[in-house]
Amino acid sequence: MLKKLLKYDFLSIRRFLIPLLLFTPVLSGIGGFLFWITTFMGPKQILFSLGLSSMIGFVILALVLSVAVLPIMLVIRYYSGLYSDSGYLTLMLPVKRRTMIFSKLLCAFLAEASYLVVLFFSVVFVFGGIANAGNPFRGYAMVLVDIMNFISDLSGQTALILIEIILYVLVWIVLQFSILYLGVTLGAAIFQGKGKVWGSVLFCFVTNSAVSTFISLVELAISGGFAGLMSMQALENGLPMQFFLLIEILMRIGISVGLYFFNVRLTEKKLNLG
Amino acid sequence: MQEQPLLSISGITKFYGSFPSLSDFSLTLPAGKIVALLGPNGSGKTTLLKIIAGLLSPNAGSVSILGCPPGEESRGMVAYLPDRISIPRWMTTEQAISYFADFFADFDRPKAEAMLADLGIPFDKPLGKLSKGMREKVQLSLVMSRAAKLYLLDEPISGVDPAAREYILRTILTCHAPDSTVLISTHLIADVEEVVDEFIFIREGRLLCYDSADEARQREGKTLDEMFREAFRC
Structure with a gap:
């Protein structure tokens, strides 16, 4: 199907x-x-x-x-x-x-x-x-x-970073559309009548900005927390950059999945056709 | 053993804001009937059809189609014709046929192609380039080419010319399987008078009357149109 x-x-x-x-x-x-x-x-x-x-x-x-x-x-x-x-x-x-x-x-x-x-x-x-x-x-x-x-x-280390960056971009796309589509569903549930179309479309971009800002703040807090826990030696070795990138990627995948299921649930329960 | 009803609606209530569109509405429909859903504007006909189709969730009460609540399984048994054109305008008639054939296991492609050819609909043009009447005919032909258990038709004849109206009513009569039920909502009672087996009068979201058309006509000595005018006199 x-x-x-x-x-x-x-x-x-x-x-x-x-x-x-x-x-x-x-x-x-x-x-x-x-x-x-x-x-x-x-x-x-x-x-x-x-x-x-x-x-x-x-x-x-x-x-x-x-x-x-x-x-x-x-x-x-x-x-x-x-x-x-x-x-x-x-x-x-x-x-x-x-x-x-x-x-x-x-x-x-x-x-x-x-x-x-x-x-x-x-x-x-x-x-x-x-x-x-x-x-x-x-x-x-x-x-x-x-x-x-x-x-x-490309050495092993650079290749790894390159792969991580590509993965990061791909996950970023998934996250963006998970937020945007959830925003459309929320907008369609909130707005009625003539303003429904543009209200929903604009609302999804507002949702996107709000959720993206929130995610960035959480990531900043997490990376700050990890940096505090890491030894100076680890920071000097350059390990945290890859490590944080991986954490961010995993976190964004998790958030995307969560937003997707939330969107599915809302679509099932809060249908708003006319 | 008592036969399972095709459609069973139990105490459904639906609010739009604080306005009740349906209030404690209950109904049981058997298989193999053509039933007219009649009521004035804003009486809750479209809301009722949408709830049965699973496009709206009621605030209270339940609906079951052959024992299934509205959902993925019921959608395979229900053919719904909305009061607007739902096939995307970018699709050609050919693509719309393929779309129905791809998703509905009960869709009869040769039947749809024959009907659309009878109606003189071009297959290769996008629907957006066809007239509104033609698009309505495409939609009705596709919906009626399914061998569904329950057909929900919301105002199928209101926007078309009298000649096409006759064709559509003939289509509804001849296309549905003997064990399927057609629930048809309309204002044009005189046009469906001869076609329907049973009728439902609905007012302000409440069931006013559900009866056999022949029995009511014999008992009252009036046509359905006359009974409607009497019941809903302003």
């Missing part, structure tokens, strides 16, 4: 996911090209340079804004899938609520993770490749060589 749910969840988001995945490298390419003109095209008039710089600024701003687009769209889709008219169909499916919400979370996770990968390579490879050499093709080769060198230079 999860496979079928995922199939339709992906079908429902593909209309904005695919253009976004294509838009990001294209935008990076344009940004890189503009940067290349500014850097490697000999002396230019001031107005021309100013125009180019402004365009680069706009491209970078668009790239930054595009990062926010996907979570907003996913939240709107989550709301409309469960609490708009479509909910009358979705919630009548002979499927467990927890499977339904898990599918939406998994879909959001895969979409966001793939977007971040595309964003990373767009900025590092497309933008970096064009912008960093007189000949763009030489630029791509340079970026490739840099990446290969980075991978071959």
Whole structure:
């Protein structure tokens, strides 16, 4: 059943996911090209340079804004899938609520993770490749060589940190969507009438800020407590950084699971369709 | 041995804020009937259907469909047609058919395709590009193509033209299995008069009357429409 749910969840988001995945490298390419003109095209008039710089600024701003687009769209889709008219169909499916919400979370996770990968390579490879050499093709080769060198230079310790950072980002995505989707459920239960849609969507971002701040404070307190317990020798050896990262990852996984089950429970008990 | 009722509702009460939409409502429906749920606006018809479907939780009381409370199992037995279009607008008719076929084990795909072809619905267009009437026909065809035990139809004929209304009523009559029950909520009593076996009058969230349509007509010497007008005269 999860496979079928995922199939339709992906079908429902593909209309904005695919253009976004294509838009990001294209935008990076344009940004890189503009940067290349500014850097490697000999002396230019001031107005021309100013125009180019402004365009680069706009491209970078668009790239930054595009990062926010996907979570907003996913939240709107989550709301409309469960609490708009479509909910009358979705919630009548002979499927467990927890499977339904898990599918939406998994879909959001895969979409966001793939977007971040595309964003990373767009900025590092497309933008970096064009912008960093007189000949763009030489630029791509340079970026490739840099990446290969980075991978071959990875020692056991650095590789471990890199894996932890990747894991941290992935867990961060799961946590963000667990909070956002719980916020939508709470918002749909609280807001009524015409303000229900935007009330719920905005409320989920408020919930996200509140819960994220709370988690950060708890993590700060825990790391402070651990640091107090650790010997100076351990701190000097650099062990705590990895240790704290691992603690944070485990804690965030635990919180995500808790928020997910809370969301399932609320969806089961506090249905609010019309 | 007494046969288990298809639908059993016991003392359900539902509040919207402090306003009671349903008050201590009880009802038992057998299998194999077409039952009209009749009442003025705001009498609690839609709320009742939503509670049976499991989309709303009552504040008190219980519902059971063939012994199951509203939930995952009951949703496999209940085909619910809401009073609005619930199939997402981005889906094409073809995708909507596949969606029903994927999730409902009792869905009859050839039957749905035949019905939709009869109605002249294009299969490859997204629903958002079809007219409201067409979307309603798609939704009704898909719901009625299930071999469900209980059909809950909320105002299925209110938004469509008289010709389509006739088709829909014929569909309801011919599509449901003999052992299934259809609970149909409507204001257009004259249109469903000839179709229904039993009727329910509901006022201010309370059961006013539940009777056999034929027996009531014989006893009172009036049509259902006339009885409704008399019972709910303003």
